Structures are given as C-alpha cells and as structure tokens.
Amino acid sequence: MFEDLGFDNPEEYQAKAELALHLIKIIEERALTQMQAATLIGATQPDVSELKSGQLKGFTPDRLFSFLLRMNRNIQIRVTKARGTAGKLETVAA
Numbered sequence: 082m083f084e085d086l087g088f089d090n091p092e093e094y095q096a097k098a099e100l101a102l103h104l105i106k107i108i109e110e111r112a113l114t115q116m117q118a119a120t121l122i123g124a125t126q127p128d129v130s131e132l133k134s135g136q137l138k139g140f141t142p143d144r145l146f147s148f149l150l151r152m153n154r155n156i157q158i159r160v161t162k163a164r165g166t167a168g169k170l171e172t173v174a175a
Contacts, residue, residue, distance in 0.1 A: 097137045100145040105133055107152045122148040 108118045108129070115129040122129075131139065146156050 093142065094137070097140060097142060097145060098135070100142065100149065101132045101135070101137055101140070103154070104145070104148055104152065107149075107154070108133075122151045124148065 104122075108115075113121070115126045115133070118124075119126045119129045128139075131137070149156060
C-alpha cells in the first residue's frame with residue numbers, strides 16, 4: 082500500500098502503521114484518555130494524538146516498541162530466509 086503511494090521505505094512505514102494500530106487498540110480497549118495513555122507510555126499527549134491520526138514521521142520502530150512494552154506487551158523479532166529475491170518486513174499480532 083505505502084509503495085503505491087510513493088513512500089521511500091514502504092515496508093518500514095507499513096510496520097510502523099501496524100505497531101501504531103496495536104497501540105491504538107490497547108488504548109481504546111482500556112478506555113484511556115490521550116493524557117492517560119501518554120503517561121503510561123512515557124510520551125506527550127500530542128504524541129498520542131499524532132499516533133491516533135496516523136502521523137508517524139516522528140516515530141521510529143524502536144520508539145513504538147518501547148511504547149508497546151510499557152503497555153505490557155511482548156515483542157518478538159524473527160529473521161527467516163526469504164522466498165525469492167527480496168525479503169519483506171511484516172508484523173503479526175497474537
């Protein structure tokens with residue numbers, strides 16, 4: 082999807098979008114305000130607002146990982162051999 086929109090690194094942006102979506106779901110499941118969520122993840126309320134609106138330029142995957150860890154989530158990174166000529170980056174929620 083992000084490749085079709087002309088993003089420089091579409092796989093990374095897709096992964097960041099999926100990580101942000103996981104965070105948003107947790108925030109909504111817990112019925113947290115943006116300020117409460119910001120306090121829990123060690124960010125600011127405007128950061129949470131940007132996440133919820135899909136503005137991800139200021140967020141690295143590492144920062145999103147730290148947010149998920151602070152929301153009591155485990156993160157697994159697995160490297161496997163690619164089928165074909167190029168690898169891919171994907172996230173899987175359990």
